[in-house]
Amino acid sequence: MQWANAVVQGLLLGGLYALLAAGLSLMFGVMRLVNLAHGALAIVGAYLGYVLVQKTGLPPFATIIVVIPLMAAIGWLLQSTLLNTALNKQALAPILVTFGLAVILQNVMLQLFTADYRSIQVGDLAGASIQITPDIAIGVFPLMTFVVGVIVIAALQQYLARTKTGRAMRATSDDREAATLMGIDNKRIYALATAIALAIVGIAGVFIGIKTQFNAYSGDTYLIFAFEAVIIGGLGSLWGTLAGGMILGVATTVGAQLLPSSGTLLADLVFLAILVFLPTGLFPKVVNG
């Protein structure tokens, strides 16, 4: 039954991976921008939550309400200044710029917070769990993470499907020039997409801060998980990203059960296997003609 437990924990962990990956998926989908600073930005969100708890005494989960607009504002500024300029240059420019941004963010965080590990304390909640069967206990916090992940993905999906700016994002994603001729200012749409992407990764950051200890360099691992979740799920599919996150989560927890010393080896192998056998992911976006 410990296997069943590992699977359940893994599925829940998938919610966190999906939260991490959703913004990456959105930015790539809308503007084909590979954001290598995504992991570092998640840690920026974690530190924002940490500082808010330390300085203002806000309850840990309430910090999300402040982190969301802060991260969205950072996203808007970042896109309207740096990233829109980078997108106008040759294809490699955005990758180099976001890589450079990740390095800068890491070093700034290192200066501000040293290399010591921090975490956001939530008291008893961290260990609270619901006993389902004698062998399976669901942690309250992992469950919350999962529920928030599903809600965010569902909300983002609805936003893209039903709102005016959501449609503009899909139109711009499909054909930027044709969208421009429909009166859509693609630079504003890009800024909006990055604002949303960073708001979501900010939520992920706060959850990371509560779940584990982190320091300035923790973002690298999360960046890789986020990429793997997006690619397993299929580029451009948000529900695919959630499924990708859950597969990755299960592979992580089952892998830890199988080979406790090998870390995320199994998860990486699953990712490689999917890349080899299903290169378009599990839920590829269907494109006609």
Add this chain to the structure above:
Amino acid sequence: MAESELLSVHGLSKKFGRVITADDVTFDVHEGEAFGIVGPNGAGKSTLLNLIGGVIDPDAGRIEFGGRDITRLKAANRAKVGIARSFQIPRPFVDMTVFENVYVGSSFAGGTRGQHGYDRAYAALETTGLLSLAETPAGQLRLLDRKRLELARALATGPRLILLDEIAGGLTEKEIPPLIDTIRGLLASGVTVVWIEHIVHALVSVVDRLMCLAEGRILAIGDPHEVMRSPEVIEVYLGTTFDIGEGRAS
């Protein structure tokens, strides 16, 4: 000219490297007119539409629309002041339904809100005969319907001027008359049309005036039949595989 000018192009020039695609091009298009453009491949016809639509910037010259200088206006804003265009190869947003494609045009460039945007989108679908396909994913449309969608999308932006880039190209002879009817419908609603076309008989049957371009220069401009009969125009077409027989006959 008695009619008022909607579009005025003055001394427009554009070079790509050493290739001159627009060389001191000057012409006017009147409000409500159907204005045709012909010319051999590489004459600079699509470049001219791209310059008017704001997709590329000219090296020199000025473009006025409704009396306003729009030479420096961005493409998205030109869409908002009333310039729409269709692409030579239809470029629908394939993941969206036909309705959504058109609604994007009416809600952004059209500047409409809520119900008004829906109404205008549906009106554009009706004019172009796409109403029954409103909920179909645009990626599944056949070519004629994709061409119609290009028109519907352009129409939904509430344009005063529609630029058509070889909209009849690739269609069968049977498909062309219904498309021409749709274009006549646009003209009847008061929209001005600038239309580039290789299928000259289709073009000549609709347009009020015709301009022939070659190597970025205006060879002839005026009555469609006279332009197609002029020696300069015949000369640029001779030796090409292009068939002007139908154009002269129609």
